[in-house]
Amino acid sequence: MSAIELNNVYFSYVLSETDIIKAVRGISLSIEEGSFVAIVGHNGSGKSTLAKLFNGLLVPDYGTVKVFGMDTKDAKNVFDVRKSVGMVFQNPDNQMVASIIEDDIAFGPENLGVEREEIIRRVDWALEKVGMLEHKKGTPFKLSGGQKQRLAIAGIIAMKPKVIVFDESTAMLDPQGRAEVMKVAHELNKEGMTVICITHYMEEALGADRLIVLNDGKIALDGTPKDVFSQYDKLKENRLQVPLATQVAIALDEAGIKVGTNIMEKDELVDKLCQLL
Ligand code: ADP
Ligand code: MG
Secondary structure, eight states: OEEEEEEEEEEEEEOSSSOEEEEEEEEEEEEETTOEEEEEEOTTSSHHHHHHHHTTSSOOSEEEEEETTEETTSGGGHHHHHHHEEEEOSOGGGGOOOSSHHHHHHHHHHHTTOOHHHHHHHHHHHHHHTTOGGGTTSOGGGSOHHHHHHHHHHHHHTTOOSEEEEESTTTTSOHHHHHHHHHHHHHHHHTTOEEEEEOSOHHHHTTOSEEEEEETTEEEEEEOHHHHHTOHHHHHHTTOOOOHHHHHHHHHHHTTOOOOSOOOSHHHHHHHHHHHO
16 A cells, blocks of 8 residues: 555746746655655655655645645645655754653554553653653753654654654764664664654665655656666766765776675675685
8 A cells, every 4th residue: 555645746936927947847655554654765756855855845836745545735734744754854953842852752553642551651662662661751951863863753753643754864973873764764674664864874774675866846766776776877966975885896897896886785795705705
């Protein structure tokens, strides 16, 4: 079953009569329930607009977005759509609302009208999932960037969405923080949550089931990461780079060391090199 389905979706930001930015231009797409989908694309390619179309923060000018069959344009679906698709944004500091961590996590479910006992259970459950349970009584302000983003994730999953969208949620983090967030994303996916990960780190797309490349509001490439990263000329056209291990493999190939260019991970490259030595 598809979690989110877009049919020929268009969206423009209308700034004035003459200044219209066509951010999404004819996207059709079906995201399978339980999948891990990465979306990449240069700045301004429409990723964040697409993310907001996924959870009804924006509705299409033309075409339809359906979330578990619910048309996001239909006013009666707004609440259920928002509840089904949670979003984690880029800046961890903008996503905290309370000065005590457990209150911060309780805020979302409280707004959904979840009963007290259940909220208490969910706060512990969500903090446990992101490895932050021991910080429950603490304050979010002293945490590292990675910890703050894990807290943001806990706040979202406490609302029990079926889909979680990360919109460049690792962009402001150091490598350790990025790894922490990606680990949580994959764990949630293993437990059945549909994950959509918008990123500009190609390495983060490697573990996805599917990789979609956006360019100027359209889908430029769509396939497994291996499929997409093997089309490096097309990626270049889309102003994107292949993962570092692939770049090295291509450079080695050009220098006559034939490790094969369809390599994505560092370990894979090391293995191939060792076989040649
Ligand atoms: P990305 O997330 O890939 O960087 P966006 O979806 O944010 O892309 O932006 C797509 C296009 O829409 C860009 O040209 C951007 O400048 C424009 N845009 C995004 N948000 C707004 C907004 N709130 N008002 C006007 N234009 C916007
Ligand atoms: Mg963006």
